[in-house]
Amino acid sequence: MKTLINKLPGIALTALIAIPAWLIGRAFPIIGSPVLGIVFGMLLAFWKRPVFFNDGISYTSKKLLQYSIILLGFEMNLFQVFKVGSQTLVLMLFTLTAAFITAFVAGKALNLNGNTKTLIGVGSAICGGSAIAATAPVIHADEEEVAHSISTIFLFNVIAAFLFPFLGHALGMSDQSFGLWAGTAVNDTSSVVAAGYSFSNAAGNLAVIVKLTRTLMIVPVTLVLAVYTSRKESGNKSGKYNIVKIFPWFVLGFVAASVINTFIPVPSGLTGFLSQAGKFVIVMAMASIGLNTNLVKLVKSGGKPILLGFICWSVLAVTSLAVQQFILHI
DSSP states (O other): OHHHHHHHHHHHHHHHHHHHHHHHHHHSTTTOHHHHHHHHHHHHTTSOOOGGGHHHHHHIIIIIHHHHHHHHGGGOOHHHHHHTHHHHHHHHHHHHHHHHHHHHHHHHHTTOOHHHHHHHHHIIIIITHHHHHHHHHHHTOOHHHHHHHHHHHHHHHHHHHHHHHHHHHHTTOOHHHHHHHHHHHOOSHHHHHHHHHHHOHHHHHHHHHHHHHHHTTHHHHHHHHHHHHHHHHHTOOSOOOOHHHHOOHHHHHHHHHHHHHHHSOOOHHHHHHHHHHHHHHHHHHHHHHHHTOOHHHHHHTOHHHHHHHHHHHHHHHHHHHHHIIIIIOO
16 A cells, blocks of 8 residues: 555556646547657656656556556457458458568667667557556566667658548549558558548548457467567577566457457447546556656667658558559459
């Protein structure tokens, strides 16, 4: 109980920062509340805060962030995932592979540290801020690495929301083709919705379902990264691991929440509330990360992550179009 009381001031501070970020982000979804949470937190990082805030801020950026991912599972409906069929799964296999290989190769060429290039690769390939939030605790990323990655993904989310519908019409794409493209090549859900429905209602409906299917890729990716990180940090070459220690248990919670939302008749109002609560806690976590981020240092070293984000985003978009054209023949 004493430990919890020690954490309350820091948790309350992140919640206070998250409230305006949440409200503004809902009014302007193309910007997104998580980005605003980080920005507001970074602005307050210049304040020499009392040390009694620190325990709660650290707890929010780590443990509460993991709990928020569990709550996001309540917006997943597995029937919708099954509905999209084999075409989407084939498309995602190619796009995810292309994004991860690009992040690794280009990140190495740019001399970026492993965590930053991993987070940008995961954010580009899977689902933007949510994937970064799920991956960060697994690979032990610090606040600065998360801030770099979130801000990079945000930049290309905004560009995609405006650019994709224009390009889709210019290329004469069908509703199905554009929905698949936006669902696989645009990052955060808010930008997928903006781009998809700007093209057409049919394209928007398909894009959202494809995007939700991408979100499920958080599960295998975090498991693989957990094993890889454990091996790298311990120098374990034998391939033997203590799975209990390295397993990201919050991912099981995400899967369980998805199963509950799909197969158990829970009132939609409750599951909707829980998923929204998860998104709000993510904003709190981003605020806590911002509070521990050096804004000046972030700006000075921001060029390489942005370049990597651009490369990953471009490869992802082109790969999605190429697979549709030459393999799926859409």
